[in-house]
Amino acid sequence: EVQLVESGGVVVQPGGSLRLSCAASGFTFDDYTMHWVRQAPGKGLEWVSLISWDGGSTYYADSVKGRFTISRDNSKNSLYLQMNSLRTEDTALYYCAKDGEMATIWGFPNSWGQGTLVTVSS
Amino acid sequence: EIVLTQSPDFQSVTPKEKVTITCRASQSIGSSLHWYQQKPDQSPKLLIKYASQSFSGVPSRFSGSGSGTDFTLTINSLEAEDAATYYCHQSSSLPQTFGQGTRLEIK
Numbered sequence A: 001e002v003q004l005v006e007s008g009g010v011v012v013q014p015g016g017s018l019r020l021s022c023a024a025s026g027f028t029f030d031d032y033t034m035h036w037v038r039q040a041p042g043k044g045l046e047w048v049s050l051i052s053w054d055g056g057s058t059y060y061a062d063s064v065k066g067r068f069t070i071s072r073d074n075s076k077n078s079l080y081l082q083m084n085s086l087r088t089e090d091t092a093l094y095y096c097a098k099d100g101e102m103a104t105i106w107g108f109p110n111s112w113g114q115g116t117l118v119t120v121s122s
Numbered sequence B: 001e002i003v004l005t006q007s008p009d010f011q012s013v014t015p016k017e018k019v020t021i022t023c024r025a026s027q028s029i030g031s032s033l034h035w036y037q038q039k040p041d042q043s044p045k046l047l048i049k050y051a052s053q054s055f056s057g058v059p060s061r062f063s064g065s066g067s068g069t070d071f072t073l074t075i076n077s078l079e080a081e082d083a084a085t086y087y088c089h090q091s092s093s094l095p096q097t098f099g100q101g102t103r104l105e106i107k
Helices: none
Strands: A003-007 A018-025 A032-039 A045-051 A058-060 A068-073 A078-083 A092-102 A109-112 A116-120 B004-007 B010-013 B019-025 B033-038 B045-049 B062-067 B070-075 B084-090 B102-106
Touching: A003 A092, A018 A032, A018 A092, A018 A116, A032 A068, A032 A078, A032 A109, A045 A068, A045 A078, A045 A092, A045 B084, A058 A068, A109 B045, B004 B084, B010 B019, B019 B033, B019 B084, B033 B062, B045 B062, B070 B084
Parallel strands: B010 B102
Antiparallel strands: A003 A018, A018 A078, A032 A045, A032 A092, A045 A058, A068 A078, A092 A109, A092 A116, B004 B019, B019 B070, B033 B045, B033 B084, B062 B070, B084 B102
16 A cells, blocks of 8 residues: 655745755655645645656756755655745645656556645735 | 546535536646545545546545546545545646646535
8 A cells, every 4th residue: 555654844934944854665766756745724725846767857847946955755755845944835745656657757646645834925 | 747627616515416527628638637635634535636537535426527628526426535636737747737626514
């Protein structure tokens, strides 16, 4: 069974930094692209970023490009999101998600964690 | 960036009704359109992949259709447990994007 457990969400001041982690199990981690998707309180889903199965390709939403960095450690079955220059509009529940297709960046999230809450506030 | 526009934003329906939710893409995305269900305080769950392929374990009352720019999620014989927000999502072009969501209320 696929399990994704996010951690690292806290309250941080505007302009601050934070690193989210996602521990994966139940599947061959280095076969799959991984995603981060966020959801502001009471709002819809927003795709944030993806990283290819081998870490060689990364993509970002325009709203976070240049501020967020996605990475992975396949030896630890872990996904990360380094968040810098945080803004109040980055406040959201951040989900880690496994892609539905092997070894492609053109798939889609098909298994999701429970999310970790990031609050950006002074 | 491809914009996905869902309609309606909200719908109140009675059990056993048939529900249709539409998703329109701002440019052609082939069949790279997926549907998710999110119940309150839960993570999203995949219902339909590639416009019309049902995901494993999803009840047969959920079906999807469409290609290019116009897509439809149909729920036949609605059940009380289908109260949720439904999102379409495209993986044809990066950045990937979601529709704004359609909230279904069961009367």
